[in-house]
Amino acid sequence: DAAVEAPAGLLIYEPAWAPTTASGARPDGVLLVLDDDSERLAELRRLAGRVIAVRSGTAFARTGADTFTLDPSAEEDHRALARALGDEGVVPAAVLHLWPLGQDGAPARAAAFALARAWMTSCATTLPVVYAHTGAEEDPEHAAVGGFARGVRREQPKLALKTVRLDPALGRTEQCRALLAEAAAWQDIEVRVTPVGREVLGFKRVLSADGPDVPVARDGGTYLITGGAGGLGRLVARHLAGRARVEIALLGRSARGPAEEAAVAELVALGARAQYYSCDVTDPLSVAGTVSDVVAELGPLTGVLHAAGVVEDGLLLNKDSAAIHRVTAPKILGTRLLDEATREAPLDYFLLFSSTTSVLGTVGTTDYTAGNRYLDAFAHHREALRARGTRHGRSLSVNWPLWAEGGMRINPAVERTVLEVNGLEALDTSDGLAALEFALRHDACQLAVFRGDVARLEQRLTMHGADQDRKADQDRKADQDGRADQGREADQDREADVAAGPGPAGAERPGVSADALCRELVGIFAGVLKLSEQDLDPEEDLADYGVDSIAAMHALDILEQRYRTAIVPSLVARRRTLRALAEHLAGELPAAPSGPASGQDPAAAPEPSEVPDPATVRVPDQPSVPVPVLALGTEPVPVLAAEPRSASPKETP
Ligand SMILES: NC(=O)c1ccc[n+]([C@@H]2O[C@H](COP(=O)([O-])OP(=O)(O)OC[C@H]3O[C@@H](n4cnc5c(N)ncnc54)[C@H](OP(=O)(O)O)[C@@H]3O)[C@@H](O)[C@H]2O)c1
Known part of the structure; x- marks a missing residue:
């Protein structure tokens, strides 16, 4: 098969374990x-x-x-x-x-x-x-x-x-x-150690694909799509129906209603035979029964696309185990059950809809990043089973970024801010579908897809937060030295809330006044929430403005960029008004912002001048060419890689 180039404008990465x-x-x-x-x-x-x-x-x-x-x-x-x-x-x-x-x-x-x-x-x-x-x-x-x-x-x-x-x-x-x-x-966040040495999980850029041509849809094929009536499920189902004469099973927990009927009707209009099945992928009987119904009614499965998912915005501190289970179960249990129910199926592929959050991490989605990382690893695990002959068809996990027309959305203003701050763009449907076709052509179990500014993205991926790490090490050393006789208690809360990075070069850190900071916070939050500054009372509980933790984190993200400092997000859970936040942060932040003045485009903030060089690793088939491996970083700035909240799963794309 001839090699195909990665779709223009897309940044595609595959995982690589780099010896270090x-x-x-x-x-x-x-x-x-x-x-x-x-x-x-x-x-x-x-x-x-x-x-x-x-x-x-x-x-x-x-x-x-x-x-x-x-x-x-x-x-x-x-x-x-x-x-x-x-x-x-x-x-x-x-x-x-x-x-x-x-x-x-x-x-x-x-x-x-x-x-x-x-x-x-x-x-x-x-x-x-x-x-x-x-x-x-x-x-x-x-x-x-x-x-x-x-x-x-x-x-x-x-x-x-x-x-x-x-x-x-x-x-x-x-x-x-x-x-x-x-x-x-x-x-280093993910490491493996063998008698030969140690390796750290990173990513390397993929520019072309030369794997076997696995068709996304073939004539007469039957495709089962979980979350099939959701945003991405519908887009991908339509794509399959447009590519070949196919049978499509759309699965979701909801009973069949107008939205599900519309999803089926649009596939039928494209020439497919389609049905909606009410199935909870976390229920073993429901999954086994539905898979056998689909096979009986539509024919043996050719492809499984697992797009069912739930995301709930919330800091880990505010989540209980039931909330964590709601988010992780469709990914973790759902994948396992689907795999068991289709283990004998003569599949072309078993495709998992993961998220770039599992690569980058985001604030407010610890459960979601865990669930998606499970999908990534499951694709590798299933591929190993396939190599032993106990599964059929490619196993692939795609780490999707935010799709412009996906179902999982956040507040549009927050979404825009986060994308701008991090130099990322939402994926157009045509790009997403092109990436899907490319992913099936590339011989890897996992691919991460981005659109945006490559330099900024790779800084995020490569940066080990070197400056912050150095500072944290110094803090730790000082703490260890003085531990015995220091009255730490009073300072702990403040220290834990602000992991201070370096201020502007040579800057003293006398602190910014609480009043000035409060005005700045009002400006930032008003911008994020698309409110006028007059409408935002710094003494009011932020929850009264509908500020969820994600919105708050992204406002703090802007502050972090301006002051080159890392603010621990859980701070907002404990300081509920802008005044309280400002008073808490005053004195912790450098006096002068190092980014743009208040009100300017936060995306225009200069990048940190010190960027570590990417590690390099040799690829086996090209021994002389060092390929950058992007070790996954720990930098403090939250990056929205996807979609924190399923506000309206039934939203028509
Ligand atoms: N949209 C994006 O930009 C984006 C980016 C990265 C990754 N992703 C991933 O792509 C997938 C699809 O996203 P989307 O935007 O299409 O989300 P969506 O519109 O919210 O659709 C998700 C669908 O999953 C179904 N679902 C949830 N739990 C289920 C369960 N236990 N059993 C069966 N179905 C279940 C929901 O239907 P019911 O409520 O009827 O069950 C819903 O229709 C998700 O897994 C998400 O993590 C999306």
Whole structure:
């Protein structure tokens, strides 16, 4: 098959694990280790010194001077542990979450969620949290935590959650040495360690595709589309119907109503045979029954397109496990059930609709980034099953950016601001469909699609937040040095809220006045909400203006760009008026904005002058050509890569 070029104007990336060395440093201080393996705990003590060991149990209890038990999925137990350590003045240098090493993904993930929520408000300085699991291949259940970590770092940059996959061939001592090295190398978010070395997950640009030609639609083929009556489902279904004489099953939870009938009618008008099926992809019986009905009524499946999804805007701190489940279930459970129900099907492809949020992370979508990262890893996992002959057809996860005509939308003003600030553009339908065709031609399990300013995007992808990291390291060092005799308590709240980056070169940091900052915040929020400044009372609860956490985050994003500083988003959850926000931030920010003056286009803010060079890696088939691998960064500025809220799933595109 001849190579085809990537559609003009689109920026397409595929994942690449790049070999990198860790610094060799180790965390300096007390380690908090969640583990039930006594021998590993003993080895860690031997290598690292003081270890506080936490074993899994049914309730929180102190069992010795440096030993505790707790219920891994009980957030309150994790909080109790953080409080108990805080009362004794113990600030862990790192947390090693090692229960996943001997556990299935789902309970390990639940424990990671509880742990993250508990420590988000308890880390005054950078706290590396290593989620370690083992396996020779990627396990989507564990990989989902990598997506979650990207979201968590956006919401609380000091909680440096990362995942480390340890090869089963590593011996205990090698394992322990690797874990300590990873706790020190906290900037890297997804790492795998084998006896040969360590690799970090990054991305590389894809300019052309030369895989086998998998048709998006073939005459006589039957295609099952979950979320088929939603925004993207309808667009893609129409595209298939326009490409060949096909049978199409549209699936959604809703009972068949006018919107579903309209979706079917437009396909019929294009010459397809189409039906709508009411099916909840998180219900095993519903999925198995619907798949067999579709096969009986429309014929053997040729393609599965899993576009069902839900997104709910909200900071992790404000979400309960039911809310997290609503968002993760259609992605995680839904994918698994669909795969099981179609494992024998003679498919051309099994296509998963993921999001660029799982690559970049966004504020307010930690559950959504976890669910989408699961999809990405599942495509790799299914492809491995296919190589063993137990699945048929290409497995592919596409990380979509915001589609201009997609179903999941946010406030249009916020959407515009976020895209501008980050140099990204929403995808036109024609570009999205061209990307879909291209993705099926490219021999990879996962592709991320963007449209926008390549330099700015790649800065986001490559930037390890070098400046911020340096500052955080300094903070941490200073904190460790002075920990014993400093009264930290009073400062913790402020420190945790503003992860200050460098101000403008040479700038003093005397602080900006609360009144000036308040006026500036009114201007920014008025711009984001498309209100006049007179209509925004700084003393009013922001919720009264319909400010959701996403809108607030994006307003802060503008402030961050102006002041070159990272503001921890969870701050807004605790300061509910603009006046309170301004008073809190005053003194923390440099006196003079480094970006445009208030009221100017935030997108015009100059980029940071120091941009790290991308790492390079050699591709096997072109040994002499170094290809940039974009290591996924931890920079503090939230990037909207997709679609925070499903305001109106039935909106006609
Ligand atoms: N739109 C974008 O810009 C964009 C960008 C990146 C990624 N994506 C991804 O692309 C997919 C489609 O997005 P969209 O814009 O088309 O969203 P949408 O318009 O909200 O459609 C999603 C559809 O999923 C269905 N659904 C939700 N939960 C389900 C369940 N448990 N079982 C069966 N169906 C379920 C919903 O229908 P019912 O309510 O009737 O169940 C809805 O029609 C999503 O997975 C999203 O994550 C979209």
